[in-house]
Amino acid sequence: MPNVVVIDDDRSVCEMIRRSLEKICLTVSSVATADDGLTLIRNVSPDVVLLDVMLPGTSGLEVFQKIRDIDRKLPIIFITAGSDSSTAIRAMQLGGFDYVTKPLDLPALSELVEKAIATRRMMNTPVAMHMSDGPFPETESFVGRSPAMLEVFKAIGRVAAQNVPVLIRGESGTGKELVARAIYQNSARSGECFMAINCAAMPDALLESELFGHEKGAFTGADKQRIGKFEACSGGTIFLDEIGDMSPLVQGKILRLLQQQEFERVGGNKTIKTDVRIVTATNLDLDQMVVDGEFREDLFYRLNGITITLPPLRKRGEDVSLLLEYYLRVCAREMNRHDCEGISPEALEMLTQYSWPGNVREMQSVVRQSLLNATGPVIVPSFLPPELTTPMLSKTPELPQIDNATGVPSDLAPFVNRRLEADSRNLYAEALEQMERYLITRVLQATEGNQTKASEILGITRGKIRDRVNLFQISLGTVVSVEE
Amino acid sequence: MRSEAKDAAKDEVKVSESIEPYKLWNPDVALRRMGADTDLLHTMVDYFLEDSLLLLQELRQRIDAGDAAEASRIAHSLKGLCSNFEAEAATRAGAAVEAACMAGTLAEASSLIPTLTEQLSQLSHALMEWKESHSLGAG
Structure with a gap:
């Protein structure tokens, strides 16, 4: 579990941060002085530090430099009073990750800390x-x-x-x-x-x-x-x-x-x-x-x-088997499925024949879903997600209900229900894709296929629209539709 | 200690009848900033009631002792405590004392203490009222 160190002499701030970050499964340790903070950082090697700019007997900037001496890559988020940002700005110029102002906005702070942890992971996990x-x-x-x-x-x-x-x-x-x-x-x-x-x-x-x-x-x-x-x-x-x-x-x-x-x-x-x-x-x-x-x-x-x-996965030949083996091992370890022995020849055949439109990211999701479905130590075809066992599904995505007024698929509810029943482990991305498919199709219909107008309405580039038109196989005629 | 602090806070309350309690702070914004966690807001109110009077007392002592740096830090903490509740007037009063201490003008800081004391008292009273009307588990 990633851990966060808070250095702030205001116990109300420490308590707010602790309660907020523990909700997103982070371990939080708080100290009130710079010396205790530096000792704690040496002992626990945190993923993120939240540092008050005004501490007893010292300035946050001085402490910041000492933390940088311990670990140059450690993301440090400054906590400052709303009217007193000059110190934090100076620290940002020296390499601080970001700063937040009091009174704290805890939902925004949680988001920022998650971003800092992701940055820490990207810097420190060797590829x-x-x-x-x-x-x-x-x-x-x-x-x-x-x-x-x-x-x-x-x-x-x-x-x-x-x-x-x-x-x-x-x-x-x-x-x-x-x-x-x-x-x-x-x-x-x-x-x-x-x-x-x-x-x-x-x-x-x-x-x-x-x-x-x-x-x-x-x-x-x-x-x-x-x-x-x-x-x-x-x-x-x-x-x-x-x-x-x-x-x-x-x-x-x-x-x-x-x-x-x-x-x-x-x-x-x-x-x-x-x-x-x-x-x-x-x-x-x-x-x-x-x-x-x-x-x-x-x-x-x-x-x-x-x-x-980077080549798409469908053009990487034998890498598909190699990657399956790798992700099966990684996911089995993450999910505590130590009993997992491997993939049956039939399931492996289906996996290697699949076109992997979502590339390696999709493979990770498929391996996770298969492990969740697996009731035995070997992945057999029945444990694979439906897009692999029902090939047509991967080519013709499930379309939601038709909006009678426009003829554009619009209702997410049946789609979400079906995916919930199918025990999806990627529903956020799947639902966003459905929403995006509807939105782009509907706006292109409104602009009679004019991508420039659509990009103005949507506030995105024409390049992105073109990418989505190709991805979702949207047919650009007088009446825009998603090809079945 | 908690009940002692509350009692002390009650003793110092001098709320004018004309002041609406919720104008002293903004529970909606405070709650939103705390991620809609009412339990957390209750805890923060308790912290305020426990800490504000002690900090105020320490602030007075530091000003009397001529310790501008420490007085400034304590005023900063008091300001931070008030800002948790979007209590604009109390936060401003804390900021004024902090600025005077930072400038080393302790006589001016001392002259601002009665206003800060009054603001803290009013805020304490308003927070206690909120706490009583929003007891945990009562929905």
């Missing part, structure tokens, strides 16, 4: 590359010995030590984040921080502020100065996932950063120098987006200098 017949390593592994994957491993080895941007391409679920982490861990910057940002996960304005920071009063709600990731991560590596979803404005700022390693905070005039290595990833067709004018050509060529392309 091994397994390609021999020997035993699998105990760490998080990149497994494969197909020619395409050997090329990927070689490319990682070639580019990791060079201080250049890298673009990672590949379908969803192929392991782009693992490649980024492997590059970081094998680079000269491995002792510095690593931050991952999903460009598709937040609106353009928020993304710009997250990356570059903002000045007080830069926009409505900017009630204080904020340090962005490019400033906080100076000396380290930033991984920008789903780079094709960035707005033209952010694209321009990233280009300048790549060229000159400098930028301005949103609403600011002061030019800030930084030193970050940028690793990017996308599953979109950036070449086509350049042709369509949706992605800056100059940025594309800057990013595309060194490209690592």
